[in-house]
Amino acid sequence: MGTINGSIKLRLAHVGKRFDAAGRAATVAVDDFTLDVAQGEFLVIVGPSGCGKTTVLNMLAGLDRPSAGSVTLDGREITRPGPARGVMFQDYALFPWQNVRGNVGFGLKHGPAGAGLASDARARRVQDCIDLVGLNGAEDKYPHQLSGGMRQRVALARLMANEPEVLLMDEPLAALDAQTRLILQDELLRIWGQDRAQSSRRTVVFITHAIDEAVFLADRVAVMTTRPGRLKALIDVPLARPRNDATRASAEFQALSQHIWSLIRDEAYRATVT
Amino acid sequence: MATGAPAARANDRIAIGVLRHLRGAAAFFVYLRTMLAFFVVWAIIAWWTSNSVLLPSPLAVFAAIGQLAADLELFFHAGISFARMVGSLMIGALLAIPLGLAMGLSRTVGEVVDPTIEVLRPISGIAWIPLALFIFGIGNALPLFIMTYAGFFPILLGTIAGVRGVDRRLIDAARTMGIPQRTIVTRVVIPAALPSLMVALRLGVAASWTAVVAAELIGAPSGLGYAVEWYRELLATPQVMAFIAMIGVLGYLCDLGVRALARLFTPWASDARSAP
Ligand SMILES: Nc1ncnc2c1ncn2[C@@H]1O[C@H](COP(=O)(O)OP(=O)(O)O)[C@@H](O)[C@H]1O
Numbered sequence: 001m002g003t004i005n006g007s008i009k010l011r012l013a014h015v016g017k018r019f020d021a022a023g024r025a026a027t028v029a030v031d032d033f034t035l036d037v038a039q040g041e042f043l044v045i046v047g048p049s050g051c052g053k054t055t056v057l058n059m060l061a062g063l064d065r066p067s068a069g070s071v072t073l074d075g076r077e078i079t080r081p082g083p084a085r086g087v088m089f090q091d092y093a094l095f096p097w098q099n100v101r102g103n104v105g106f107g108l109k110h111g112p113a114g115a116g117l118a119s120d121a122r123a124r125r126v127q128d129c130i131d132l133v134g135l136n137g138a139e140d141k142y143p144h145q146l147s148g149g150m151r152q153r154v155a156l157a158r159l160m161a162n163e164p165e166v167l168l169m170d171e172p173l174a175a176l177d178a179q180t181r182l183i184l185q186d187e188l189l190r191i192w193g194q195d196r197a198q199s200s201r202r203t204v205v206f207i208t209h210a211i212d213e214a215v216f217l218a219d220r221v222a223v224m225t226t227r228p229g230r231l232k233a234l235i236d237v238p239l240a241r242p243r244n245d246a247t248r249a250s251a252e253f254q255a256l257s258q259h260i261w262s263l264i265r266d267e268a269y270r271a272t273v274t
Numbered sequence: 275m276a277t278g279a280p281a282a283r284a285n286d287r288i289a290i291g292v293l294r295h296l297r298g299a300a301a302f303f304v305y306l307r308t309m310l311a312f313f314v315v316w317a318i319i320a321w322w323t324s325n326s327v328l329l330p331s332p333l334a335v336f337a338a339i340g341q342l343a344a345d346l347e348l349f350f351h352a353g354i355s356f357a358r359m360v361g362s363l364m365i366g367a368l369l370a371i372p373l374g375l376a377m378g379l380s381r382t383v384g385e386v387v388d389p390t391i392e393v394l395r396p397i398s399g400i401a402w403i404p405l406a407l408f409i410f411g412i413g414n415a416l417p418l419f420i421m422t423y424a425g426f427f428p429i430l431l432g433t434i435a436g437v438r439g440v441d442r443r444l445i446d447a448a449r450t451m452g453i454p455q456r457t458i459v460t461r462v463v464i465p466a467a468l469p470s471l472m473v474a475l476r477l478g479v480a481a482s483w484t485a486v487v488a489a490e491l492i493g494a495p496s497g498l499g500y501a502v503e504w505y506r507e508l509l510a511t512p513q514v515m516a517f518i519a520m521i522g523v524l525g526y527l528c529d530l531g532v533r534a535l536a537r538l539f540t541p542w543a544s545d546a547r548s549a550p
């Protein structure tokens with residue numbers, strides 16, 4: 001089982017979530033889910049589609065309340081969304097009427113993240129985040145004029161601009177082609193600060209259904225199973241940082257991926273026949 | 275080969291451009307041919323009935339249009355009707371949009387107001403004319419009232435649908451940035467609902483313009499509807515038809531205008547359709 005280093009940032013204790021539908025049996029999306037995430041940790045949740053990953057993330061974000069158990073940030077119950085926890089949604093959720101600059105600066109302009117910042121300081125931070133994700137030159141484009149990879153970068157820049165303590169990311173790379181995906185995995189680690197000490201990194205909870213992606217990014221991988229959504233295993237990923245293409249080619253990387261695949265293989269096969 | 279691909283693509287683009295022009299020209303010829311057939315049939319029927327009060331020949335109508343345009347009477351009445359439509363639309367939008375926002379955002383407001391709306395909505399604006407005559411008499415107020423009434427419902431329903439149809443994820447995204455509720459309404463819900471609001475406005479313009487003739491026919495001393503009625507009493511059918519044609523053309527232009535406004539205010543919504 002995975003070990004935790006440093007202080008606990010997020011804690012899910014015996015969390016359950018059921019959706020009651022009128023006239024039908026309730027769906028138990030998540031059941032008895034217990035997990036601690038350390039400050040500065042990059043935690044990845046993997047699991048087949050429909051196993052409750054998004055539900056877990058929504059509860060961490062405060063968009064949804066658990067039906068059982070508790071979800072805490074720094075020991076305090078999470079009851080609603082807050083700027084300390086930034087979310088990157090599966091479908092990006094960019095504002096279509098705002099251009100890249102407007103999207104990235106939205107939280108700074110209208111939310112608490114920009115409080116106390118002069119407008120030129122705000123503009124500078126927005127530009128920094130746009131540069132960070134390599135979107136300079138596209139500042140005045142609207143989401144519908146961008147490719148999937150570029151939209152994804154806008155969503156990432158928007159997340160970073162608000163400087164949340166915790167980053168919650170729901171399959172952010174799922175819609176991309178294989179090459180773009182590898183490039184953005186590298187960039188994500190760079191932006192997260194994999195060269196820095198753990199205490200100065202942000203805490204990340206990252207969802208994916210791609211095992212190699214999970215192993216490449218994570219300090220620990222939480223493997224989930226379906227119906228009800230449960231935590232099946234917590235796997236330490238002791239691969240050295242900074243990680244790069246050499247990491248992907250290493251035997252250790254392959255072995256870890258194989259191991260995780262063996263954990264969810266049966267279920268994944270079952271999912272293809274049902 | 276490296277330069278071959280972009281060049282080929284540029285050629286394709288030119289070819290597509292030419293094709294589009296050809297298609298445009300072809301469509302125009304088809305249109306002309308249809309119109310010509312229409313006028314020929316009309317002329318034959320007119321010649322056969324040979325009753326210029328019942329059905330004047332196309333030439334007589336064209337002559338009437340020319341004469342009414344020359345002494346500006348056509349434009350005078352068109353201008354008045356148009357101004358009334360713009361005025362009533364502004365009143366209608368000013369009433370319907372805030373109410374629609376409230377009904378769309380708050381379940382309680384929606385449930386309280388909805389029964390009244392559902393009862394009033396099937397009553398055509400024209401049905402109110404006799405009552406409105408008592409209240410407003412003949413003048414500007416009556417057509418303004420009828421046209422506002424007609425335009426109000428499409429705008430209201432479109433606003434409600436727009437607000438209720440806002441992508442939940444956009445609101446969630448704003449909430450996770452810690453943005454206050456009021457700001458979410460003004461900066462997320464309203465812009466997100468704007469494309470359907472523009473569609474609603476288009477339907478409102480159509481409804482209010484359709485009501486113009488009926489409203490002015492009885493209740494106004496000027497305007498296109500009044501002119502139609504005036505020339506009808508003189509049995510001057512070519513003039514009547516000239517004004518009717520003006521109603522059609524102006525209605526079409528208004529629709530084009532609202533669509534242009536929609537493209538201007540919601541470029542993301544109109545561009546998105548042509549985007550891949
Ligand atoms: N709002 C909801 N109402 C009812 N059922 C839901 C709702 N959200 C999720 N579910 C159900 O909960 C389960 C887990 O969903 P989700 O967390 O979206 O899975 P994942 O993100 O892992 O694909 C699924 O069976 C899904 O149908």
Ligand SMILES: [Mg+2]
Nearest residue numbers: 053054090170
């Ligand atoms: Mg999901």
